[in-house]
Amino acid sequence: MSEVSEVMVDVRGLDVSFGSARVLRGVDLRLERGRTVGIVGESGSGKSTLAKVLVGTVRAASGTATVDGVDIVAADRRAMRAYRRRAQMIPQDPYSSLSPRRTIAQTLAEAIDPVRGRVATHEQLIGEWLVRVGLTPEMMHRFPHEFSGGQRQRIAIARGLIIDPHLVIADEITSALDVSVQVQILDLLAGIKDSLGVTMMFISHNLAVVQRVSDDVVVLYQGEVVEAGPVEQVYADPQHWYTRRLLDADPGAPGFSLAS
Amino acid sequence: MTESNPAAAVRVAEAPADRARRFAWNPGLVIGLGMLAVVAVAAVIAPLVFGTQATGVGTDPGQASSAAHPLGTDTLGRDMLARTLVATQSTVLMALFATVLSSVVGIAFGIFVWLAPRRLRELGLRLIEFAVSYPTMLVAIIVAAILGQGVVQVVVAVAVANIAGFARLTANLAAKISASEYVTTARLMGVPVHRLALRHVLPNMAEPILILIAGAFSGALVEISGLSFIGLGAQTPAFDWGTLLNDGLSRIAVNPIVIAGPAVALTFTSLAALMVGDGLAAAANPRSNSTRARLVRAEGEPAVVTIEGDDTVLIADGITVKHGSTGRPLVSDVSFTIRRGEVLGIVGESGSGKSLTASVVARLLGEGLEASARRLELGGTDLLGRVSGRTLASKIGLVYQDPGTALNPALVLGTQLSDVLTIRLGFSRRGALGLLARAFEAVKLSDPEGRLRQHPHQLSGGMKQRAMIASAMSTKPDLLIADEPTTALDVTVQREVLSLLKRMNEQSGTAVLFISHDLGVVRALCDRVLVMKDGRIVERIDDVATLSEDTVEHPYTKQLLAATPTVAVKVPAPTPGEARS
Numbered sequence: 048m049s050e051v052s053e054v055m056v057d058v059r060g061l062d063v064s065f066g067s068a069r070v071l072r073g074v075d076l077r078l079e080r081g082r083t084v085g086i087v088g089e090s091g092s093g094k095s096t097l098a099k100v101l102v103g104t105v106r107a108a109s110g111t112a113t114v115d116g117v118d119i120v121a122a123d124r125r126a127m128r129a130y131r132r133r134a135q136m137i138p139q140d141p142y143s144s145l146s147p148r149r150t151i152a153q154t155l156a157e158a159i160d161p162v163r164g165r166v167a168t169h170e171q172l173i174g175e176w177l178v179r180v181g182l183t184p185e186m187m188h189r190f191p192h193e194f195s196g197g198q199r200q201r202i203a204i205a206r207g208l209i210i211d212p213h214l215v216i217a218d219e220i221t222s223a224l225d226v227s228v229q230v231q232i233l234d235l236l237a238g239i240k241d242s243l244g245v246t247m248m249f250i251s252h253n254l255a256v257v258q259r260v261s262d263d264v265v266v267l268y269q270g271e272v273v274e275a276g277p278v279e280q281v282y283a284d285p286q287h288w289y290t291r292r293l294l295d296a297d298p299g300a301p302g303f304s305l306a307s
Numbered sequence: 308m309t310e311s312n313p314a315a316a317v318r319v320a321e322a323p324a325d326r327a328r329r330f331a332w333n334p335g336l337v338i339g340l341g342m343l344a345v346v347a348v349a350a351v352i353a354p355l356v357f358g359t360q361a362t363g364v365g366t367d368p369g370q371a372s373s374a375a376h377p378l379g380t381d382t383l384g385r386d387m388l389a390r391t392l393v394a395t396q397s398t399v400l401m402a403l404f405a406t407v408l409s410s411v412v413g414i415a416f417g418i419f420v421w422l423a424p425r426r427l428r429e430l431g432l433r434l435i436e437f438a439v440s441y442p443t444m445l446v447a448i449i450v451a452a453i454l455g456q457g458v459v460q461v462v463v464a465v466a467v468a469n470i471a472g473f474a475r476l477t478a479n480l481a482a483k484i485s486a487s488e489y490v491t492t493a494r495l496m497g498v499p500v501h502r503l504a505l506r507h508v509l510p511n512m513a514e515p516i517l518i519l520i521a522g523a524f525s526g527a528l529v530e531i532s533g534l535s536f537i538g539l540g541a542q543t544p545a546f547d548w549g550t551l552l553n554d555g556l557s558r559i560a561v562n563p564i565v566i567a568g569p570a571v572a573l574t575f576t577s578l579a580a581l582m583v584g585d586g587l588a589a590a591a592n593p594r595s596n597s598t599r600a601r602l603v604r605a606e607g608e609p610a611v612v613t614i615e616g617d618d619t620v621l622i623a624d625g626i627t628v629k630h631g632s633t634g635r636p637l638v639s640d641v642s643f644t645i646r647r648g649e650v651l652g653i654v655g656e657s658g659s660g661k662s663l664t665a666s667v668v669a670r671l672l673g674e675g676l677e678a679s680a681r682r683l684e685l686g687g688t689d690l691l692g693r694v695s696g697r698t699l700a701s702k703i704g705l706v707y708q709d710p711g712t713a714l715n716p717a718l719v720l721g722t723q724l725s726d727v728l729t730i731r732l733g734f735s736r737r738g739a740l741g742l743l744a745r746a747f748e749a750v751k752l753s754d755p756e757g758r759l760r761q762h763p764h765q766l767s768g769g770m771k772q773r774a775m776i777a778s779a780m781s782t783k784p785d786l787l788i789a790d791e792p793t794t795a796l797d798v799t800v801q802r803e804v805l806s807l808l809k810r811m812n813e814q815s816g817t818a819v820l821f822i823s824h825d826l827g828v829v830r831a832l833c834d835r836v837l838v839m840k841d842g843r844i845v846e847r848i849d850d851v852a853t854l855s856e857d858t859v860e861h862p863y864t865k866q867l868l869a870a871t872p873t874v875a876v877k878v879p880a881p882t883p884g885e886a887r888s
Contacts, residue, residue, distance in 0.1 A: 089797035089799060089800075090768075102495060104495065132497060135495075136492070136495065138488045138491075138492055140488060143487055143488040144492055145489055146489040146490075146510075146511065147511065148507075148513075149506065149507070149510075157498060157506070161496045161497040161498040161502075162497075162498070162502065164498075196657075206492070225656035225824065226656065226824060226825070226826075226871055227866055227867060227870040228656075229870065229872070230869075230872070252797065252798060253798075253872060254798075254874050255872030255873050255875075258872075258874060258875060282874060292799055293799065294876075295802070296801065297798055297827075298801075298825055298828045298830075298831060299827050299871065299873040299874050300876070301873070303827060303830075304831055305805050305809045305831050305832060
């Protein structure tokens with residue numbers, strides 16, 4: 048690319064409706080290359096829908112969304128197919144996101160080459176990535192049920208990043224994991240993200256988890272962005288009542304109590 | 308990546324999941340396969356050994372059972388035992404071909420329907436439903452009547468009749484599998500749709516398809532024999548069990564033994580196939596072989612010493628849970644007490660045994676588990692002895708993790724939540740509903756009378772969980788067990804539900820056993836906390852208020868505290884000249 052824009056994601060006035068329900072209303076989001084934005088909100092806030100728009104599985108009703116130089120609201124099928132390789136989603140549930148009948152190597156080879164997906168051609172790269180996510184190359188011929196939830200999520204991370212995407216969207220990737228595993232996965236993801244210089248969108252309902260990996264935070268409430276800014280600033284001095292309520296209710300927040 | 312070896316750390320923290328799928332052999336499957344093996348041997352060997360005996364015209368026509376001809380002879384003097392054995396080959400091969408043909412075409416059609424664009428898919432699904440609604444035997448007869456007599460015609464007819472069953476199963480399974488996250492992810496990666504079908508969809512439907520194939524083979528055997536019996540199948544001089552039955556029918560009054568051979572052979576083979584099918588189904592279902600849970604009294608020195616007359620509600624001494632068949636320990640010697648009005652928290656990660664411990668207390672242990680305890684008493688009742696459902700229902704209230712699945716979507720709240728009051732505690736329906744309405748009021752559900760007539764989908768997750776708490780508290784239990792009651796809820800809703808639990812506990816004095824993975828939640832709600840790991844209590848925390856990494860002893864508790872995410876709020880240094888309030 049001759050001109051690399053500093054802005055990775057530029058979303059303006061994005062509206063998404065499912066039937067009569069407006070799921071996203073006039074969402075604006077700007078994300079610079081190499082940064083991580085945390086998207087926080089509760090169920091029904093539209094955070095997963097926003098992720099689906101950005102990976103191209105949900106079409107916006109109106110507004111613009113330019114990601115990595117591609118206008119994904121207007122792009123045709125061909126352009127979207129090429130775009131989807133550059134925007135990868137790491138799914139939430141490590142128990143259902145890996146095919147139980149395929150080895151780890153087969154799953155990763157399929158990510159590298161969706162059409163042929165031959166393991167032998169890519170063994171080197173697969174081995175390297177398994178090491179990178181804290182596993183060993185010998186594990187590549189095992190099946191998902193031989194791994195713990197945390198190990199599976201490591202494999203899911205490898206699958207999302209092995210094709211060198213420009214944008215990675217992590218959708219609640221630690222909510223199905225034990226707390227002691229959660230931290231390891233978060234730190235692993237942050238480490239790999241930094242070494243690759245990839246841009247990341249980190250979706251979570253957990254404010255503390257978002258703070259651990261994100262530079263910026265966007266608070267969604269009923270489909271609208273109610274607050275956005277650097278994490279430290281937003282958490283220390285929330286402007287919107289909903290952000291304050293979220294911070295109040297988080298068991299990880301200082302002074303969390305059940306009085307009132 | 309850091310330079311340290313993360314893999315080593317991983318192995319300590321994440322024990323590999325003990326979910327290895329072992330094939331569960333069961334007697335039905337073994338016997339069925341053995342019987343099929345006998346049939347297969349007969350099919351291969353019989354024509355070679357008894358070929359001439361079965362087809363050559365004999366000297367003693369129409370004989371009854373004798374030493375030379377145990378199953379008698381037919382009108383041409385041919386030995387019926389030899390004919391039955393020789394006919395195994397043709398019969399089994401015909402059924403086999405019909406099964407293979409119907410499964411291949413049916414599965415292909417099912418997959419095609421799933422791959423097709425929406426309108427075509429809808430049309431295909433309606434077509435399958437239409438075809439399935441007709442009995443297979445009827446379809447087979449109609450197709451055979453159209454095609455005419457002959458072996459090939461009958462095989463095709465039976466295959467056609469069975470296609471719909473395979474197509475329906477395949478289409479249903481494909482729809483379910485394609486909604487799974489791994490297929491969605493692969494599709495997003497750009498995997499072409501026919502490769503999705505081959506790599507992900509087909510391999511993951513192997514088990515149910517195999518079970519259906521075994522059943523279809525058994526069915527095809529009977530159907531083909533039926534068609535041959537009515538003269539549509541094998542034509543003289545060729546013969547199968549169906550034609551042998553037909554030949555014997557005319558002489559059934561004179562010489563009944565001649566139909567014994569084909570009848571027994573048909574039943575034997577069909578039964579074998581069905582047993583294999585059932586055996587495969589049982590093997591695919593991990594719960595099928597498990598036994599009922601047991602809870603027994605264990606001997607030994609008590610770990611819990613109680614003083615007569617204190618306000619202890621629950622005494623649990625030496626709870627141990629083992630996996631029934633493997634004997635693997637899941638909970639080892641867990642002892643604790645709860646006093647009236649107290650909230651005891653159990654924290655731990657998956658596999659720590661915290662939910663199992665609670666299920667022993669509630670006497671709701673899952674199948675295939677064996678539990679024991681030296682002492683288990685709730686409000687003076689010995690839970691290790693015989694306890695009536697009524698006593699349990701009135702003494703223990705339960706709140707589950709996911710209010711979405713704990714409630715029956717088809718029933719209004721009033722009906723399902725008052726069940727325990729009317730069935731177990733002998734309330735009249737009106738009395739139960741009145742009590743429930745007051746309980747709804749206590750948990751601050753708006754319009755309590757109206758809520759009783761609502762279905763679960765009309766309430767939000769938080770409201771459902773409040774209704775569950777109201778129902779659990781309506782019996783005025785001695786102990787409320789809440790197993791991860793807020794894990795499925797949003798944080799702001801979680802706070803409301805936790806506050807409610809605390810208020811109910813303070814007002815009613817009901818003791819609470821609160822199971823959670825979240826130390827932050829436990830810290831805010833509980834009076835005392837047990838930390839569990841690998842089925843054992845590793846630490847007892849009596850002073851929850853000052854809980855920190857410095858006040859706890861066990862390294863695991865420290866690790867858990869360190870790993871629990873906290874929101875750090877550092878007020879940024881004010882920029883010069885700008886006043887911050």
